[in-house]
Amino acid sequence: MFVLCKHSKKLKDLPGNLKIKQNSLSIGIIVASDYQHQKVFDKTIIRKRVEIKMTLLSKEQLINFYRKMNRIRAFENEAIELAKMNLTRAAIHTYNGQEAIAVGVCAHLKEGDYITSTHRGHGHCIAKGADLERMFAELMGRKTGYCKGKGGSMHIADLSIGMLGANGIVGGGIPIATGAAFALKYKQTDNVVVCFFGDGASNQGSFHEALNLASVKKLPVIFLCENNNWAISMNIGKSVNIENISERAAAYGIKGLTVDGNDIAQVYREFGNCLEEVRQGTGPVLLEMKTYRLSGHYFGDNENYRSKEEVISRRQECPITRLENLLIQEYGVLPDELKAIASEEKAMVLEASNKAKLAPEPQAEDLWNDLFAQDFENITWQPFVKS
Amino acid sequence: MLVTFAQAVGDAMKEEMRRDDRILVFGEDIAEFGNIFGITRGMLEEFGPKRVRNTPISEMAFIGAAMGAAETGLRPCVELMYADFSLVAFAEIYHCIAKWRYMHGPEYKLPLVIRSAMGSSFGATGEHSNCLESLYMHSPGLLVASPSNAYDAKGLLKEAIRNDNPVMFFEHKQLYKTKGEVPEEEYTIPFGVADIKREGSDVTVIAIGLMVGRALEAAEALAKEGVSVEVLDPRTLVPFDKEAVRRSVSKTHRAMVVEESNKTSGVGAEIAAMMQEEMYDELDGPVVRVAALDVPLPYNIELEKYAIPDAEQIAAAIRKML
Ligand SMILES: Cc1ncc(C[n+]2csc(CCOP(=O)(O)OP(=O)(O)O)c2C)c(N)n1
Ligand SMILES: [Mg+2]
Numbered sequence: 001m002f003v004l005c006k007h008s009k010k011l012k013d014l015p016g017n018l019k020i021k022q023n024s025l026s027i028g029i030i031v032a033s034d035y036q037h038q039k040v041f042d043k044t045i046i047r048k049r050v051e052i053k054m055t056l057l058s059k060e061q062l063i064n065f066y067r068k069m070n071r072i073r074a075f076e077n078e079a080i081e082l083a084k085m086n087l088t089r090a091a092i093h094t095y096n097g098q099e100a101i102a103v104g105v106c107a108h109l110k111e112g113d114y115i116t117s118t119h120r121g122h123g124h125c126i127a128k129g130a131d132l133e134r135m136f137a138e139l140m141g142r143k144t145g146y147c148k149g150k151g152g153s154m155h156i157a158d159l160s161i162g163m164l165g166a167n168g169i170v171g172g173g174i175p176i177a178t179g180a181a182f183a184l185k186y187k188q189t190d191n192v193v194v195c196f197f198g199d200g201a202s203n204q205g206s207f208h209e210a211l212n213l214a215s216v217k218k219l220p221v222i223f224l225c226e227n228n229n230w231a232i233s234m235n236i237g238k239s240v241n242i243e244n245i246s247e248r249a250a251a252y253g254i255k256g257l258t259v260d261g262n263d264i265a266q267v268y269r270e271f272g273n274c275l276e277e278v279r280q281g282t283g284p285v286l287l288e289m290k291t292y293r294l295s296g297h298y299f300g301d302n303e304n305y306r307s308k309e310e311v312i313s314r315r316q317e318c319p320i321t322r323l324e325n326l327l328i329q330e331y332g333v334l335p336d337e338l339k340a341i342a343s344e345e346k347a348m349v350l351e352a353s354n355k356a357k358l359a360p361e362p363q364a365e366d367l368w369n370d371l372f373a374q375d376f377e378n379i380t381w382q383p384f385v386k387s
Numbered sequence: 388m389l390v391t392f393a394q395a396v397g398d399a400m401k402e403e404m405r406r407d408d409r410i411l412v413f414g415e416d417i418a419e420f421g422n423i424f425g426i427t428r429g430m431l432e433e434f435g436p437k438r439v440r441n442t443p444i445s446e447m448a449f450i451g452a453a454m455g456a457a458e459t460g461l462r463p464c465v466e467l468m469y470a471d472f473s474l475v476a477f478a479e480i481y482h483c484i485a486k487w488r489y490m491h492g493p494e495y496k497l498p499l500v501i502r503s504a505m506g507s508s509f510g511a512t513g514e515h516s517n518c519l520e521s522l523y524m525h526s527p528g529l530l531v532a533s534p535s536n537a538y539d540a541k542g543l544l545k546e547a548i549r550n551d552n553p554v555m556f557f558e559h560k561q562l563y564k565t566k567g568e569v570p571e572e573e574y575t576i577p578f579g580v581a582d583i584k585r586e587g588s589d590v591t592v593i594a595i596g597l598m599v600g601r602a603l604e605a606a607e608a609l610a611k612e613g614v615s616v617e618v619l620d621p622r623t624l625v626p627f628d629k630e631a632v633r634r635s636v637s638k639t640h641r642a643m644v645v646e647e648s649n650k651t652s653g654v655g656a657e658i659a660a661m662m663q664e665e666m667y668d669e670l671d672g673p674v675v676r677v678a679a680l681d682v683p684l685p686y687n688i689e690l691e692k693y694a695i696p697d698a699e700q701i702a703a704a705i706r707k708m709l
Contacts, residue, residue, distance in 0.1 A: 150685040152686035154515075200443070200444040234444070368680075
């Protein structure tokens with residue numbers, strides 16, 4: 001395990017099990033954990049982490065995270081139920097296994113901060129505080145949904161909470177986040193943008209162009225790569241030739257960092273450190289969080305490209321289970337307390353879904369709402385005539 | 388032999404790959420996974436990882452790479468998952484792939500095929516539902532095929548692979564599961580030869596891709612009312628079989644174009660304009676366009692249906708012409 005570090009002040013904050021290696025370049029990669037690619041954690045490492053965590057996070061905070069992570073999981077489970085009932089359309093990409101990332105990251109964000117999301121965006125929306133009923137309504141194509149039934153699962157946005165939009169185009173959100181960061185800097189705020197994207201997206205030109213642009217303009221954006229090991233059927237080991245995607249930061253002269261994205265305490269701590277710097281105007285950071293996509297790419301995926309054993313073994317690292325273990329073993333929380341929280345969240349999610357099921361469908365006239373900012377009724381060009 | 392459209396596409400590639408080892412396929416999720424629609428299933432096993440390759444999600448890179456490989460002696464048949472994502476590689480296709488042979492002369496060959504699934508498919512929404520033929524028709528130097536059934540898909544794809552020109556090959560998602568009769572023996576279908584899918588004498592309906600089936604349904608309904616509709620499937624949009632259209636309208640004197648994409652600047656706009664320039668004397672009335680409403684395709688299934696032409700709408704528009 002080694003650490004490359006640019007800022008010497010950061011070195012003293014590092015956990016004791018990390019060695020420091022002098023960086024010959026001025027820019028470096030920080031690997032904040034002993035995370036080994038595709039390996040299950042061994043107990044001793046988990047223990048060491050716990051010691052760090054205890055000093056940083058209160059039981060209340062962790063319980064709050066547990067609540068939100070369960071909310072996301074329950075939402076996804078219900079989304080799949082709706083899909084089975086044929087109440088949703090197109091693809092549903094669940095966030096199962098990645099909950100610690102959205103929750104740990106969004107817990108730090110304040111009024112005026114923005115996020116951008118991806119096709120796998122439900123977790124980001126929920127963690128940022130989106131309305132569950134409107135989300136469900138959108139999944140069911142209803143008029144009361146976030147896009148009035150015109151967008152669906154892959155296109156939820158909510159400007160009122162700073163959620164700039166999910167995206168159907170892989171890598172499509174990365175330049176958009178960069179532009180939002182530009183606006184924040186232009187307006188001289190201390191707000192930031194968190195740009196969520198996948199390991200697969202990091203191979204798009206948009207990623208590389210946006211990182212360079214954000215770097216040279218020193219923009220307040222955290223490029224947050226959720227490396228879940230897979231991009232549909234493409235394994236990370238075959239799609240990139242480096243150990244950590246964060247190494248790519250060096251090419252753009254920005255800080256790169258890899259953390260264990262299934263460890264909520266580590267996510268919270270490391271993201272918090274980055275955020276503090278970015279708020280102070282030090283420019284963008286590429287923060288990679290390693291995780292694992294526990295479900296198929298979308299509902300209905302045959303998953304013929306990975307073994308059941310792999311999924312079963314990775315399930316042991318499920319961030320919700322890990323947090324449960326932590327709370328029970330280190331914080332003395334009773335399993336029943338956790339069960340109660342999970343069922344409260346589930347009940348809340350089901351209530352939102354049930355309400356959304358009753359929502360009205362959009363009507364044909366709604367088709368031509370919202371296309372342009374102005375009303376073109378008074379001009380003769382009428383693009384929307386159905387013969 | 389009754390096969391699905393998806394099988395026909397897969398078979399065309401396999402047969403051609405057996406014949407010529409310069410042909411290789413690459414794209415996203417085509418190897419172990421065998422493509423979202425199962426089209427390339429079995430290809431990795433038969434041809435091995437040298438000729439059947441997954442690529443990272445880097446459309447610009449692998450489409451540009453297909454050009455480089457074609458330029459230097461290979462014959463790539465690449466898969467661009469959905470036509471919507473071809474826009475990530477738009478500059479490579481629209482500029483380099485389309486234009487370089489024209490600039491550099493006849494020794495400069497680009498034998499490459501870009502296959503894409505396209506079109507609406509039950510709420511896939513605006514970023515996963517586009518029919519983009521008209522965009523690529525607009526860049527001289529690209530051949531554009533949009534088959535409507537399994538037989539045409541197989542014959543045209545084999546021709547596309549053998550051809551020394553770059554081909555944009557569009558496969559409608561809703562057609563993949565449709566079945567059609569395909570002969571056991573080898574065949575190819577030349578580009579630029581339209582097919583009359585139904586003969587008729589009152590009106591010519593030029594329909595593209597998925598809309599061919601809907602036009603046939605409309606024709607069937609109208610036959611009961613004593614209206615005789617000819618359904619012409621151009622099969623390839625570049626080159627476009629103008630003579631077949633002329634032959635048909637010289638009989639019917641009325642024409643309609645049906646396409647799934649938005650009406651404005653669509654395929655129908657081009658065909659209608661061409662007809663009024665070149666076949667005006669044959670026409671008894673304006674060429675009618677039936678196309679999607681000019682909105683991004685919505686998620687809600689009823690709205691989506693409403694936005695795209697169906698058989699009833701086509702039939703209603705034909706009745707108005709008579
Ligand atoms: C430009 C583009 N290419 C391909 C796709 C199809 N596609 C959708 S999701 C996906 C995989 C994305 O992988 P990753 O970025 O790792 O995100 P994950 O699904 O793992 O969350 C692909 C290839 C797309 N939507 N857009
Ligand atoms: Mg991924």
